[in-house]
Amino acid sequence: MTLADGNSVPRSRAWKAVAVLSVFYAIAMLDRVILSMMIGPIKADLGINDFQVGLLIGLSFALTYVISGVPFGLLADRFPRKWIILAGLLIWSVATIGCGFANGFLSLFLMRMIVGLGEAALSPSAIPLIADMFPPEKRSLPLSLYQAATHLGSAMALISGGLLIDSLSHVSARLELLGHGFHGWQMVFFIVGIPGCLLALLAIRLPEPRKRASTLTPQPTPGGSRPARVWPFIVRHKRLFFFFMLAFAANVTVSYAFAYWSAEHLYRKLGWSKSEIGLTLGLLLLVPPFISHAITGTLVDRMTVRRIDDAPLRLFFWMALVSLPFGILAYATASPVLAIASLIALKLFLIPSLGFATTSLQLFTPTQLRGGVTGLFLSFVNFAGLAIGPALVGFLTHYVWKDEAALGTVLSIIMGTGISIICICLHFSLKPMRAAVAEARMDASDSAATA
Numbered sequence: 001m002t003l004a005d006g007n008s009v010p011r012s013r014a015w016k017a018v019a020v021l022s023v024f025y026a027i028a029m030l031d032r033v034i035l036s037m038m039i040g041p042i043k044a045d046l047g048i049n050d051f052q053v054g055l056l057i058g059l060s061f062a063l064t065y066v067i068s069g070v071p072f073g074l075l076a077d078r079f080p081r082k083w084i085i086l087a088g089l090l091i092w093s094v095a096t097i098g099c100g101f102a103n104g105f106l107s108l109f110l111m112r113m114i115v116g117l118g119e120a121a122l123s124p125s126a127i128p129l130i131a132d133m134f135p136p137e138k139r140s141l142p143l144s145l146y147q148a149a150t151h152l153g154s155a156m157a158l159i160s161g162g163l164l165i166d167s168l169s170h171v172s173a174r175l176e177l178l179g180h181g182f183h184g185w186q187m188v189f190f191i192v193g194i195p196g197c198l199l200a201l202l203a204i205r206l207p208e209p210r211k212r213a214s215t216l217t218p219q220p221t222p223g224g225s226r227p228a229r230v231w232p233f234i235v236r237h238k239r240l241f242f243f244f245m246l247a248f249a250a251n252v253t254v255s256y257a258f259a260y261w262s263a264e265h266l267y268r269k270l271g272w273s274k275s276e277i278g279l280t281l282g283l284l285l286l287v288p289p290f291i292s293h294a295i296t297g298t299l300v301d302r303m304t305v306r307r308i309d310d311a312p313l314r315l316f317f318w319m320a321l322v323s324l325p326f327g328i329l330a331y332a333t334a335s336p337v338l339a340i341a342s343l344i345a346l347k348l349f350l351i352p353s354l355g356f357a358t359t360s361l362q363l364f365t366p367t368q369l370r371g372g373v374t375g376l377f378l379s380f381v382n383f384a385g386l387a388i389g390p391a392l393v394g395f396l397t398h399y400v401w402k403d404e405a406a407l408g409t410v411l412s413i414i415m416g417t418g419i420s421i422i423c424i425c426l427h428f429s430l431k432p433m434r435a436a437v438a439e440a441r442m443d444a445s446d447s448a449a450t451a
C-alpha cells in the first residue's frame with residue numbers, strides 16, 4: 001500500500017482527509033461570509049450604519065479568532081488534532097445558528113465573536129496535519145486545495161445567501177418559527193448553521209500521523225537536545241517574519257474587503273438583485289480560484305523539487321504585481337463587463353494567496369513548532385485583515401466620504417494601496433526565506449544523521 005510519506009497514512013486516506021478538512025473549511029467560510037449578502041436587510045432591521053456593519057463583519061470575529069488561534073495551535077502540537085477540529089466545528093456552527101436569534105447590534109456582535117472562537121481551532125490543526133501526511137515536495141498541492149475551500153465556502157455563501165434573502169423577503173416581513181417571528185436574514189443563519197453540526201462527526205475518522213500526538217510532554221529533538229520553542233525561532237528569523245506577516249496581513253485585508261463589500265458595491269452601483277449578484281460572484285469564486293490553486297500548487301511543488309527555496313513567495317510576488325491594475329479597475333470602472341473581468345483577474349492572481357503562506361511556513365518551520373507558528377501567523381494576519389479591512393471600508397464611506405455611493409472609490413483606493421504593500425513586502429521576504437529553508441534542511445539532515 002502506498003504511503004503518503006514516512007508516516008503510516010496510506011496515500012488514499014491522506015487525500016480523503018484533505019477532502020474532509022476542505023469541506024470543514026468551506027463550511028467555516030460559508031458561516032463567516034454569509035453576513036455580506038445581508039448587509040442591506042440587517043442595516044434596515046437593526047438600524048445600524050456601514051461602519052457598524054464593518055465591525056460586525058470583521059472586528060467581532062477577529063477578536064476571538066486572534067486570541068484563540070495561538071492557544072489552539074499549541075494544543076494542536078500536543079493533542080490529537082481531530083478532537084480540536086471537532087470541538088471548533090461544533091462551536092462555530094452552533095454560534096452561527098445563534099446569530100439568527102440576535103435582535104440587536106450587541107447580541108449579533110457577541111454571536112460573531114463565538115463564531116470566531118470556534119473557527120480559530122480549524123487551520124492551526126488542519127494545516128500541520130496535512131503537512132504531516134505529505135513529504136515536503138508534495139505538500140503544496142494538498143495545502144493549496146485546502147485553501148481553495150475558502151472560495152467554495154464563500155461561493156456557497158454568496159449564491160445561497162442571495163437566493164435565500166430574495167426568496168424569504170418575498171414571503172413576509174417576519175417568518176414564524178417555534179412561535180416566534182424572525183426576519184429573513186435571521187432564518188438564513190439558521191439554515192447555514194445546521195450542516196456544520198451534522199458533518200462534525202466526520203472529524204472523528206481523521207488520521208493522526210504524528211507519533212505520540214496525545215502526550216502532554218513536548219516532543220524531544222533527536223540527540224537529546226532541548227525542544228525548540230516558538231518565540232526564539234521567530235526572533236531568530238525576525239526579518240523574514242516581519243515582511244512575511246506584513247505582506248499577508250495586507251493581502252488578507254484586501255481579500256476581506258473584496259469578499260465582504262463586492263456584493264454590496266454591485267448592488268449599489270448596478271442595482272442588481274441579491275440572487276443575481278450572488279450567482280455572479282459565486283461563479284467567480286468557484287472556477288478561477290480552483291484553477292489558480294491547482295496550477296500554482298503544482299508549480300510550487302516542481303520549483304521546490306528543483307531546490308528553489310523561495311518558490312511560494314517568488315511566484316506570489318509576480319502574481320500580485322500582475323493583479324495591481326485589476327484591483328484598481330474593478331471598483332473604479334462604470335462598465336459591468338470590465339468590473340467582472342477585473343474581478344476574475346483578482347481571483348486568479350491575488351485572492352488565492354494563503355496557500356503560498358501556509359506552504360512557506362511548512363517549508364521553514366520545524367515539525368514540532370508548526371501548530372504554534374501556524375496559529376500565531378493566522379491570528380496575526382486574520383486580525384489585521386478582519387479588523388481593518390471591512391471596518392475601514394465602512395469607516396471611509398460613512399465618516400470620510402459621507403456617501404454610500406462612494407463605496408467603489410473607497411474599495412479602489414484600498415485595493416491599490418494594499419496590493420502595493422504586498423509586492424514590496426514579498427520582495428524583501430525572498431532572501432531571508434531562502435536562508436530559513438536552507439537552515440531547516442540542514443537541521444533535518446543533522447537530525448536524520450543523529451537518529
